[in-house]
Amino acid sequence: MKALLFLLVLFLISVPQASAADTSQVDGTHQVRISELYSDLESYDVTLYSNQPEEDLILEASLVRPDRGNEEAIATQTFSTGSFPANTRVMKVGFWDIRNAERGAYTLRARLLDQGKVLSESEYDFVYGSNSASRLQVDDLVPNSEGITVALSPNQASIFDLEYMLVDGHDVLYSTKTEKVSLTSVPEAFSASWGTLLENNKEYTGRVKVRVYSPSRGFIASAENFTAIDDAEITDIYEDETGASATVLGRSQVPFEGNLVFSVYELQESSGSGSSVFVESVRERVPVLLNDDDETVEVAWEERLTAGVYRLEIELFGNNGDVIERRETIIESDLSASNASEASPDAGNETSGEDGGNGIPGFSFATGVAGLAVVFSLFKKLH
CATH class of the missing domain: 2.60.40.10 (Immunoglobulins)
Structure with missing residues (x-):
């Protein structure tokens, strides 16, 4: 009898389980x-x-x-x-x-x-407009082409999640979240970079959503518009009488496709007015950069700069042809005109013998001596 009762109870318990299994199959349809x-x-x-x-x-x-x-x-x-x-x-x-x-x-x-x-x-x-103050408040929000920064102040010590959003119209193009962040008594700024490409001169919205855990789950949100622009900066330059280089650092998620222009001017000391005479200018394309990418662009002058003082102007042009940054420095060359000619890239093509007066190049003389030795050796073997 006990065994029969046990089997009956077991059957009754199994009926709801079979029903739940059927429900999970229904949940598997379009939802x-x-x-x-x-x-x-x-x-x-x-x-x-x-x-x-x-x-x-x-x-x-x-x-x-x-x-x-x-x-x-x-x-x-x-x-x-x-x-x-x-x-x-x-x-x-x-x-x-x-x-x-x-x-x-x-x-x-x-x-x-x-x-x-x-x-x-x-x-x-x-x-x-309730009188109950939140544990946190947003003091400032600054989104730009690099990313987004929010300044938060705690009214009480708090643990919270921070979600950053890049919004275009109604669409969230990119979002990232930092969880279990804490603030005790001092305001602090939190930042995130955009992990997606932006379009130049387009308006977006940067939005943050803060989830506070206690005393009950609550949210704070704030948003600001910004216009995405290409941006970069010159971080390092090098210059001498042979050429120059500049290192460019990307400062935007808009792909930077700009140019560098290196212009050299010779300073005229005799005029006393600080005037300068244009020497030459070289324009080079900067490899495509995104935020925190850097590339070094090098150029060489057509001819080495002779003795004198020169002003080097380096201009960084953006995607739209606008000047983003301009840097100036001085090149001081002590290279004489004759040395500059000898050191020029074409100097190796000129003939200059070791004893100067006979006009026979050094390498031709050595080749002739070696040839004569070979001929003399062959002559001895034949006789």
């Missing part, structure tokens, strides 16, 4: 949903997830405020999600333009649509 939401009165983000690739779904985001028992939709934005891959969390970002905002409760209501059919919907509630 697309809104997995996470956040909003304040400046910006919002909606995280989407699908187990299949998606194309051109419609996301509708509404900012709603209770009004005497009713709801008032303050702002609504509708846009295409474009395409996104399967099994990947994809974040879409939007920005509110709310003026004269009132304190109180607000709701972000998001719906994901496909040809008018609601695939998923979700809500996020928040309060604007």
Whole structure:
């Protein structure tokens, strides 16, 4: 009897397990949903997830405020999600333009649509202007072509996550996260570099989202616009009477495709006015640079600079032909005109014998002696 009762109990327990297995098979079909939401009165983000690739779904985001028992939709934005891959969390970002905002409760209501059919919907509630101060506050935010920097001040010792985002329209082009960062009592700046290429003269938005763990999970977000530009700097130069070089360091995620121009001017001491006479100019392309890449560009003068003092001007031109940086230095040469001629690249082609007066080159004399020795040796063997 006990054995029969045991088998009956075992059968009853196994029935829900079989049902759960059937549910997991149903979950394996096409699913697309809104997995996470956040909003304040400046910006919002909606995280989407699908187990299949998606194309051109419609996301509708509404900012709603209770009004005497009713709801008032303050702002609504509708846009295409474009395409996104399967099994990947994809974040879409939007920005509110709310003026004269009132304190109180607000709701972000998001719906994901496909040809008018609601695939998923979700809500996020928040309060604007509450008296409860956050553990952290954003003091400043500076995004640029290199990356993004945020200055945070702690109201209390805090542990938090920092997420940096590069936003173009509603799309997050690049994001990176630093987890379990801490602040105790002193403000501190945190930075991240963009890990993607930027387009020259295009406007982007840099956004940070701070997740504070306690006393309960909360978020702080801040965003600023910037225009991406190509940028670089000259970090080191070398110069002498034979040529010059300059090392260029990239300072942007816009690919730098600029040029260096080396110009030499001879200073005129006799004039007393500090004037100079143009000697020559050399233009060289700088290899393509990104942020923190560096390359050294070398040039040689057409002729070695003779004795005198010269002014070397080095100009770094950007992608659009604008001068990004200009450096000047002095070249002091003590090379006489005759020495310069002898040391010139063409000097090796001139004839100069060892005894000077007979006009016979040294190497020709040595060759002649060796030839005579060979002929004499052969003559002895024949006789």
